Amino acid sequence: MAVVDSPNYYLSHFTNLRHLAFANLFLIPRGRYKRGGEGESPFVWVNSAIAALRSPITHFTIEILIRQPAQLDAVDWKGIDVLFSTREVFRSLVRVSVVFLGRLEGGGWDPKSIAEPVAVRRLMPLTSMMGLLTVSTRGPKL
Amino acid sequence: MTSRCQRGIPPELVDRIIDFLHDQPKALTACSLVARSWTVTSRYHQFSMVALITPRCWGKFNRLIETSPTMLRFVRSVIVDVADTYSPWMSVCASFPSLQHITMNGAVIPPWREEAAAISSVAHNITSFTINFTIVRPPHVWPIVRMFPNLVTLGYGGARCVTTSVPLQLSLPCHSPPISTMSITTTALGGVLEVLYNPPYPLTTLSTLDILDVYLGRGYNFQALAQAYGGQISRLRLYVHGHDQQCTSLGGFQPTLSC
Numbered sequence: 001m002a003v004v005d006s007p008n009y010y011l012s013h014f015t016n017l018r019h020l021a022f023a024n025l026f027l028i029p030r031g032r033y034k035r036g037g038e039g040e041s042p043f044v045w046v047n048s049a050i051a052a053l054r055s056p057i058t059h060f061t062i063e064i065l066i067r068q069p070a071q072l073d074a075v076d077w078k079g080i081d082v083l084f085s086t087r088e089v090f091r092s093l094v095r096v097s098v099v100f101l102g103r104l105e106g107g108g109w110d111p112k113s114i115a116e117p118v119a120v121r122r123l124m125p126l127t128s129m130m131g132l133l134t135v136s137t138r139g140p141k142l
Numbered sequence: 143m144t145s146r147c148q149r150g151i152p153p154e155l156v157d158r159i160i161d162f163l164h165d166q167p168k169a170l171t172a173c174s175l176v177a178r179s180w181t182v183t184s185r186y187h188q189f190s191m192v193a194l195i196t197p198r199c200w201g202k203f204n205r206l207i208e209t210s211p212t213m214l215r216f217v218r219s220v221i222v223d224v225a226d227t228y229s230p231w232m233s234v235c236a237s238f239p240s241l242q243h244i245t246m247n248g249a250v251i252p253p254w255r256e257e258a259a260a261i262s263s264v265a266h267n268i269t270s271f272t273i274n275f276t277i278v279r280p281p282h283v284w285p286i287v288r289m290f291p292n293l294v295t296l297g298y299g300g301a302r303c304v305t306t307s308v309p310l311q312l313s314l315p316c317h318s319p320p321i322s323t324m325s326i327t328t329t330a331l332g333g334v335l336e337v338l339y340n341p342p343y344p345l346t347t348l349s350t351l352d353i354l355d356v357y358l359g360r361g362y363n364f365q366a367l368a369q370a371y372g373g374q375i376s377r378l379r380l381y382v383h384g385h386d387q388q389c390t391s392l393g394g395f396q397p398t399l400s401c
Binding site for chain 2: 010011013014015016017018019020021022023024048057061
């Protein structure tokens with residue numbers, strides 16, 4: 001639900017929007033936030049922002065910061081599923097991009113080889129996204 | 143002397159092969175020493191971006207152009223850091239005939255008023271201008287931006303805006319640049335908006351603005367930007383403040399951290 005004095009509400013002013021990207025989306029591990037509230041998942045407020053949109057989106061990108069491989073399990077994959085399956089503005093999608101920002105904490109893992117296959121495996125069951133999804137990583141080279 | 147390799151491989155293919163090494167400086171250095179004909183293509187990539195961010199960089203750069211002034215024509219992007227001392231970076235930029243992108247870090251605008259005229263010789267080439275980690279005095283920005291008549295991309299990254307009532311007076315021709323991409327990845331969005339709406343030389347509107355990359359953090363004023371340009375923006379990238387800073391404020395949602 002869009003709040004009138006919030007940026008979500010002002011997204012409704014973007015009446016000609018075709019490409020939308022959420023960048024620097026920090027992963028919020030489960031349990032960090034109080035249960036039962038909106039803070040369960042960052043995609044709750046991503047969803048809220050999208051609710052304010054008034055134009056069909058053709059290209060949608062989410063950039064997720066992953067610091068450790070274990071954090072992949074905490075990504076709200078179901079939230080992404082719901083996001084794409086319920087929103088009318090996504091009916092015209094031609095490209096969905098999931099970008100992992102591979103900043104490393106201590107190094108020692110390759111986000112490209114670890115994060116990308118996981119994302120593809122978890123998101124590909126969405127038949128509506130077949131052929132639309134690209135998964136990539138961006139960050140410092142190992 | 144024409145080598146056997148060059149007789150066998152067309153130069154277009156050699157160029158194509160070297161192009162694949164565009165992000166590998168050591169390989170480009172090696173290639174530039176193979177043959178004269180390889181030098182130009184290698185240097186095209188090797189010196190495409192020059193970062194002058196420390197006094198040591200400035201020293202090395204000055205020595206380099208003394209021995210090889212021809213490399214100046216390969217520079218298309220320059221990053222300058224003028225944090226501590228006055229640096230004649232505008233004069234330096236003017237010496238790059240192919241310069242297209244300028245990124246300026248760590249300066250109080252304008253420490254280089256007298257030098258502004260120097261850059262006019264290459265001003266038409268500049269398509270991208272970014273200010274990072276800079277104390278920006280909003281009335282001083284637009285005269286600088288408007289020196290670049292073909293500016294397409296304007297960026298503010300980590301800039302702090304300081305209000306001042308004294309406009310910068312430059313006796314230079316000013317144009318309305320066809321800015322289509324604007325990136326504002328700074329918490330001081332309110333100050334940037336002051337740049338947009340209250341310049342000393344009013345720019346009626348950024349009618350060509352199409353792509354917006356904007357930071358969403360604390361204390362921003364998204365409303366004015368959305369209302370002014372929302373109808374013409376086709377690409378929007380929302381740069382979200384992460385929970386590492388204990389703030390994920392998008393909309394009315396304010397998550398509460400549990401201990």
